[in-house]
Amino acid sequence: MATTEYRSKVPFWRDPVKRGHLFQAAVLLTALAIGYTLFVNTQANLQRQSIATGFGFLEREAGFEIAEPPIPYSAADTYGRALLVGALNTLKVSSVGIFFSLILGTIIGISRLSHNWLVSRLSVAFIEVMQNIPVLLQLFFWYAIFYEAFPSPRQALNPLPGLFLCNRGLIFAVPAAHPSHVWMLAAAGVGIVGWFLLVRWGHRVQDRTGRLLPVHRMGMALTVLLPLAVWLLAGAPTAMDVPVLRGFNFRGGLTVSPEFSALLIGLILYTSAFVAEIVRAGIQAVSKGQIEAAMSIGLKPGQVLRLVVLPQALRVIIPPVTSQMLNLTKNSSLAIAIGYADFVSVANTTINQTGQAIEGVALIMLVYLFFSLSTSLFMNWYNKKMALVER
Amino acid sequence: GKDLDAVRKKGFIQVGVNGDLFGFGMPDEKGVWRGLDVDTARAVAAAIFGDASKVKFTPLTAQQRFTALQSGEIDILTRNATRTLSRETQLGLNFVHVNYYDGQGFMVPKKLGVKSAKELDGATICVLPGTTTEQNVADYFRSNGMSWKPVVIESTAELSKTFFAGRCDVMTSDASQLAGIRAVAPNPKDYVILPEIISKEPLAPAVRHGDDQFRDIVDFAVMAMIQAEEFGITSKNVDQMLKSKDPAIQRFLGVTPGNGKALGLDEKWAYNIIKQVGNYGEVFERNVGVNTKLGLERGLNALWTKGGLMYTPPFK
Amino acid sequence: MSDLIRDNEEIRPPVTKVGVLGWLRENLFNGWFNSLLTLATLYLLWLTIPPLVKWAFIESHWYTDPGVCREGGGACWSIIPKNVRFIFFGFFPEDQQWRPALTMILLVGLAFYSKDRRRWKKSLAVIWLVGILLMGWLMHGGLGLPVVETGKWSGLPLTLLLSFFGMVFAYPLGVLLALGRRSKLAAIKSMCVVYIELIRGVPLISLLFMSSVMFPLFLPEGVTFDKVLRAQVAIILFTAAYIAEVVRGGLQAIPKGQYEAADSLGLNYGKTMRLIILPQALKIVIPPTVGILISAFKDTSLVVIIALYDVLKTTKVTLSNPEWMGFSTEAYLFLAALYFVCCYAMSSYSRRLEKELNTGR
Amino acid sequence: MNGQTSATLTGTGPIIIIESMHKWFGDFHVLKDINLQVQPRERIVICGPSGSGKSTMIRCINRLEEHQRGRIVVDGIELTNDIKNIEKVRAEVGMVFQHFNLFPHLTILENLTLGPIWVRKTPKKEAEEMAMMYLEKVKIAEQAKKYPGQLSGGQQQRVAIARSLCMKPKIMLFDEPTSALDPEMVKEVLDVMVELAEEGMTMLVVTHEMGFAKSVADRVMFMDDGQIVEQNTPDEFFANPQNDRTRLFLSQIL
């Protein structure tokens, strides 16, 4: 072919393709060389200092307690399990946090566009304050509210029977274990499936007759009524695991600790301010023409929002919101400042006790990288699914 | 040895200290480092350079401290670190003579009516992370078959605030800390420190493996302060003491040469420590003693002659 | 033909809502929901504001000893004036503290001076260069001033310098990374992608931790870097990854035609980027960039984790002093206000800049 | 007036009545004393210089803009703040925009069925059949499953017309439907509009395609500075403009 001929005639520094190859090779080599030197240095340093390395410590007994472990854990368990507990705690606070900050952020973002002066001003104020103060200080603030404003367990507030509010957290009664619970759970599951089926049926009815049915109300009723029926059938067991004040603390019931709550509230409020700005920008990015077109075929304002504006706004919103989700996860590593046992906090204690800082930091990075990459993979998939088809 | 050579070449010692532990290692309002650990480091500088100011401090967090020493970022670690077997062996460190004997205790509000740590079953306990304290409480409660809930917060200030607000029933830390924390309580009389001491916490400076001469110097610099107290030598009277007839004191202060040469130091090394930093008793009283905000008794840290544990080998 | 209205025939729109009452009706009490919301908000404000004012102003102490504070009930602002030296300047020798003070004034002054877009000329770059050199000299000393090593730089100057230089260096690095990520060269592209994704995937504290704890292990024996410098590098590397993503967005928004027009004028890659593409792309992404910079500014507070004495850490140290241990609320409120002022200034400036740059388009 | 005559032939009352209507944007008086009656099946072309208020006027007819004085009655319903009435009117009045404004996240078919399903509560199948019918009418039935972004401008505008038709409107408003199109595509769209006109749809068309006006319109209106300056049958209008401004404008455009 003709082109190949002149390619050989051109000196390589004037041929962009060859130049590119050369440049890439150089960069790669440099990177490899740097990596190699670092590795060799580290090896030599570790050897010289006769520092213990490796992940053997994961199997040793941890010997420290962790508050509110999501899975059974005691000081007799291994470091490995302790770290797992930390990772689960991180997962817990970040998933709950992401869920609520998305909701709150959307509400505030829409409020910021509200025609009500007070509502939009308040939203703006909220956003400015939350965005411009370091989240660490905010965490201190929320935590202080919890331990300063609530009474000691002995003077615990008892707004409802079986529900206590004190500086140990929110403690509430849960039904005492009973065999019927499994069945109630199953019934609730059936209810949800039924809800889902109802929605599909509703769509079919709409497709067929054009009628809109109140499927969500029906589904909700189903999900509540089915477990209730099972409970009645089981003889309506009313025994409760009621928290009682014994010794220093409440025993029994379920506790939501102040540390968890403060971290959660802090992260949610901080992140939702950013989400709100993103949502606002997303909605504003939908052109006015779209709204006019939707209105001019007679859609109601709610339908315009649901059928036309939001689906389009979402595309603009998803990528930056993904970043915010990741940020929330990473910011949860500040938990250590207010005593929530997240992964970093547990890893720090581990580093401290074993002295194996390299492994500890490596684990921290790996775990967060895993959370981040899986979140972005999922969101990228979702984003692609939602992407506009264009020429 | 190489570490000593490197230090001499630099002209100062780089010392890792705690950054915000009142009485042990913390800057004052003027940004000048103060504390027992800080003065210990100054003593080493006085021994090596004849000048206690030839020292630079690196504040370290609990997680950083050992790695900083291992990596050569600092030459000495005096950061209220507890000497333990595993640290000594696995981390490539050598601890030297203890500069403070501590032990972990409990503090509770008086109104709980608790008299002994044995009554703490089910309690919520405020713990400072990053030291051996977390492990000690866990061990103690396990061995006594009791349950507890930890609240682990990074900074002392935050932790004590939560404790005083009633978030925890009990606060645990090294006894030296507890006294200080109680002193700043809104109402110190409302809190008691329980009699049990649940652990041994010998706090000692540490150096890296690999330079025994340097290790010896640091070791004897610490001990020299204790020995001086035993001899009754203080920074005020050290010049008169040079004229002392006691051969042990003469050897100690380098009037009779020998000790300095053996360590590879100036013969005046001990004199410089005492003159510029003071003996152990002075340093103790200045930083943590009864007249400071911490208000600690000598207790275990008294000289062996006064019923304490401070005992040094002969300086000959 | 119907008769036309002449222009001089003034007809006003029907005026329905005017005056204060009209405004209130329109903005606060239109509809039952809004009215309810207004009332609820007012009630909430009424519950919180008076006690807050009482605590913060009426019963507060402004320049007393901690003991006096403990007696009285109100806020103890005294912690700030009494410790302001350490909080602001940390370890910087007391007799030299005019130097960091002057540095900060210089920095803020320069920032204010550059606010005006009309001053954005080559000469401004020179002024900044001189300013930075001057600041370096003031902080570090030499040439007649006693040397103060970086280990003693702390407090507010450290915060400002870390974030300022973090931004100044992260920005070009981020731009390079963004260009790399859009490169046609597979190796360059994938390296940039890996770098950006890795860095964005981990928390800043783990990077700081690595830079402070593990970095020395990576280096040959005896080679150490300044601790502040290491933290600075970590902040730069971290921020750059975020900037890269933002800039990539801007680059994607530039139409292909711009590249083609530049090509057909005979500009090469470097000139095309420098003269045509980047000026447009960077302008588009001013708001998100400023967002990143604000985050970076707030994130410098995380250097606490590695025991660098930025303004948050110096405050915490003050709080570790048994004398002042109880007054963290006041101290943190002060810090929050400090950060808020700085961040708010940045964000409102970016909004203004965005508006200004948009006119004339 | 000449325009009225052709309308009265249909024998029923006017379907759009605008009486001394005014509109302001803030302080700016955009529409000044507009009076207009449109008979069923009448086809009106509106032209005039840019900024003269053409778009604003037809947007007032389906209340995309609110007028501040005077009356607008569409198909017997007066346009006030009553949301129910507005929705009723909008379902009767189709609108085609200059920039098509198709919903980019929906397929062509979904774009067409959205209104019937959600507003008219038509069963989906029926809605789809109708949509396909209209797509065939605008000659792009084979594109039903594609997304708007995949079509050319001319095709998109035809979809937009079909979308309006699916609501079975009594009146169609067109706001410069061809001015964003490449010249080759203008014809496709005009053909569809001509066909529509021939079927007797009531149409108000803002356009500068004078060929279209000549061949289709019952009445041509010229607007300037927020007022209807002149209106007449196309023949008269082009051959014999009465007003100076009209004459000037026509000289520029033809």
Add this chain to the structure above:
Amino acid sequence: MNGQTSATLTGTGPIIIIESMHKWFGDFHVLKDINLQVQPRERIVICGPSGSGKSTMIRCINRLEEHQRGRIVVDGIELTNDIKNIEKVRAEVGMVFQHFNLFPHLTILENLTLGPIWVRKTPKKEAEEMAMMYLEKVKIAEQAKKYPGQLSGGQQQRVAIARSLCMKPKIMLFDEPTSALDPEMVKEVLDVMVELAEEGMTMLVVTHEMGFAKSVADRVMFMDDGQIVEQNTPDEFFANPQNDRTRLFLSQIL
């Protein structure tokens, strides 16, 4: 062929030579065996249906697209991978795009001087004087300090032409220079192009403005499906198209 005759009149060798050139986009064969010789001062108009490869062909001439087979020689320089050569050719060949592609962040004057200053290394003052000269030529000297966004489409396109001229090109390529313009503005731009043609610039113009082709072109080429189907003098081409496809196309467009 007829076109060649007029070119040979100038008496020098061809300034553009394309010999059996092919181009693929991936698997798609866009240009098939293109052969073309352009003489200095020759003015060629290229037309053809959308997607026929007109843009691609002229973009190959200044290597905005790479060809994969055959030869392209511009002003004696063969277009290969050699960056130096490509830059040399691009400095000789001016290009005007459909969407103007002015640099929106630079003033009109800066748009014009960018090339001379950075590619030709002309002193700034000189470059500005030249720029003003060309701006006067396209009759918008008074807009020199404005930004492109502040000009109308027609003005922008004239700036784009002036920008190319500032590089003192030997050849000008135009890719549908008027098709993104409102009808009122087309004339302004065509006027400038006619003037340019009269001054003897070598021009290749992709356009559907057949009036321009008739009055200015030395040769009209018709492309379809990646091939040059027919080329001839304008008179012959319009009066007597040889090819069926050409005839069909002309019937649609005229």
